Amino acid sequence: MKTFIFDCDFQVQPGQFVNVWLPRIDEKPMSVAFADGKELHLTIADVGPFSRAMHELKVGDQVGLRGPYGKAFTFEPNQSIAMVGGGFGSAPLYFTAFHAVQAGCTIDFIIGARREDLLIYRERVEKLKGATLHVSTDDGSVGHKGYNVEILQKLMNEKNYDMIMTCGPEVMMAAVARIADEKKVPAQISLERYMKCGFGLCGNCCVDKTGDAICTKGPVVPLEYVKQVEEFGKYHRDDLGKKHKF
Amino acid sequence: MDTSIDFLGVTFPNPLVLCSGYLGITASTWDNLARKGAGGITTKSIWLNEHKGHNNPVILANEDFICNAVGVPDAGIEKAKEEFKEYLKRNNGVPLIVNIIGGKADDFVAITEAVNELKPQLIEVNISCPNVEDEHGKPFATSCPDAARVTKMVKSVTDIPIIIKLSPNVENIQEIAQAVVEAGADGITAINTYGPGLVIDIDSAQPILANKVGGVSGPGIKPLAVKKVFDIAAAVDVPIIGMGGVKTGRDAIEFMMAGATLVGIGSALYYRGEAAFKIVLDEMVEWCEASGVKSFSEIVKKTHSVLDSSSSL
Structure with a gap:
């Protein structure tokens, strides 16, 4: 990397x-x-x-x-935000956190990876004033042994967030979306689909059932939107439009 | 005003149809555009079997033109069947035109037979692809006998009206149009992209498209497209789907006056976003109401009637 x-x-x-x-x-x-x-x-x-x-x-x-x-993550000044990143999803979340803390937001930055050497942006996040880093690894080599979603769940039992942002593997984001929905906390999800043109013409990144091109409708979409995306957390399409399960 | 219009016995809620090649890979996408104002939906070209497209970049767009070499990727007829079934369930009243393609003349028979079972309202035949049996890979659409042969083969295996999509990259589009109509074409779509064109990145001196060259569409080709539609309408008596750089309601009306009954919307999705169908239709209606036009069918071929009837331009 x-x-x-x-x-x-x-x-x-x-x-x-x-x-x-x-x-x-x-x-x-x-x-x-x-x-x-x-x-x-x-x-x-x-x-x-x-x-x-x-x-x-x-x-x-x-x-x-x-x-x-595409559409960006958005926040208001002084919000309390939980950011949940899996693998390389931490990179855009770090960029968001960098701006959000300057606007007075406080952030719980929760990242997970299979093992310690795959955790990215730890040092960068640790240096952000206003952001608290939480780490999980599948093998327990550092931080919580298990999933980052479990950390989110625990934190949400202790405090209230104004916003949850997530970027990473879709199965993880689907779990984050479920939790946000249960607790009625607004959330933003960064969807990844096979994109070619990037500006809404080729149609390769259109999702079921809305039919929107994610390159222009997203990649960051609100929780209310993914609830209409039938394929969210279930399948995606390849360069020929064939479905593949997550 | 009543915006509906008849095309080969099929009622379209309005004359604006999605051009083949833009967006249309999935039923959800077709339905989304139908709900955003499309009067008809043309699918991307469907192959019998899986067909790989080109690597990225595949589409370049700027304020003047669009240049694309997507390479007609498709997952084949089995996926298409699933999408048709899903589209019919959506029941949105917007007709589906299924666009088919093949590499050899025989391939068109096999794909037509497969698509025929799905009973789409109309079949559009993309003959602008290279004929793999031709020594130089010349597209079927550039030769009268080849274009006629494919038309006849498709027609022989279906009762669904067939529309042949013509390439503008010929000197004799009237002869090609006459050849396909004599071979049984029920309608004509005009035009496919011009070119190929070349776009170079001057910082690297490299062609930008992965395929190096690509078909040119968008506002820059509109007058050329309007002329081709006019010429075809003067030569044959079948309904036409006209397209090429339509961005406004006035553009769409211009195509209708040249001879189009339906008008394709493609690059407008880039210039005016996904609301393009609705915006363009509203502009058409506004112009018609201001001009005393009560139905879109009144303006089809209007320019032919104001000129000497036998004129060619």
Whole structure:
């Protein structure tokens, strides 16, 4: 896993994505991990041919960036927010937290991963004043042994949040959404679907049953919206439109 | 005003139909657009079997044009069957035009037979794809005999009205139109994309599309598309679905005056968002009401009637 820092003046809101282009290889949507109008950060794991090619780049190499696209996470000043990130979902949540604490929000930042070395952004979050880090790992190598959702559940028994934000594996987000719904707390969920164009024309990221393209309707959508998304937590579609279960 | 219009015996609630290739992969998407004002829905091109598309980037869009090489990805007829069934359940009163495609002439027979069982209101045939049996992979749509042969083969295995979608990349679109109509085409869709075109990223000196070149559509091609529709309407007496860069109600009316009965909405979804159908229709109605037009059918081929009837431009 690497974080790439680009000289890039895009004005990006946390939760938005950019399409990253390597000529003659491919172009993929990537959630922005940080941007301030001068730099743009992307945290990318080495998981396939495209990300492998990214990892082989050297400092000074150029890539194509277009965007930013999609809807961002939103918050009001001085809110109490729980952020639940799984795996690489922590990156856009960190970006959101960075802005939210400046607006006087207090944040419980709950991240989970299979094991300690897969936890990302721990150090960055620990440095944020106003954010409290909570960690879980499947193997118990650090923090709570089990799921981050269990931490959320426990915290919610002790305190009231104004907002829950989540980004990560969909099964985890579906669990977060259920808890938020039960406790009647507003939530924002960052949906991931197979996106090609990024601006609502190709139709590859349209979800059942609403039929909306998630690249423009989302990726961040409110809890009320995912309740209409029949496939949420159940299945997604591939580049040909075929369904695959989570 | 009553915005409905008849096309090959099918009543469309309004003349604006989704162009094939935009969005339409799933029943939910078709239904969503129907509920947002589409008068008809054309599916993406359906292959008999799975067909991989191109890598990204597949679509480039700017204020002047759209250039795409998506590569016609599709999961094949089995997935399509599931989506049809689901769409029918939604029962929204908006007709479905199923667009089919094949690589060889025989493929069109097999896909037509499969689609025929699903009883869609209309079948649109995409013959702009390369003919894999042709030495140079020349599209069926660029040759009178090839276009006629595919039309005849499709027609021979279905009673559902068939519409042939023509390519503008020919010198003789009137002859092609006559050839497909003589072979049994019930209607014509015009036009498919121009090109191919090339868009280069000057920072890397690389073509941006993964396929390097792509079909050009959008506002930049509108006058070219209107001319093709006019020429086809002058040459043959079948109803036409006209398309190419429609962005406003005035644009749609222009296509109807050139000879279109239905008008495709595609790039407008980029320029005006998912409300495009409703906005464009409202603009059409507003113009009609201000101009004393009581029904859209009155304006179909209007420009032909104000010119010398035998004129070609």
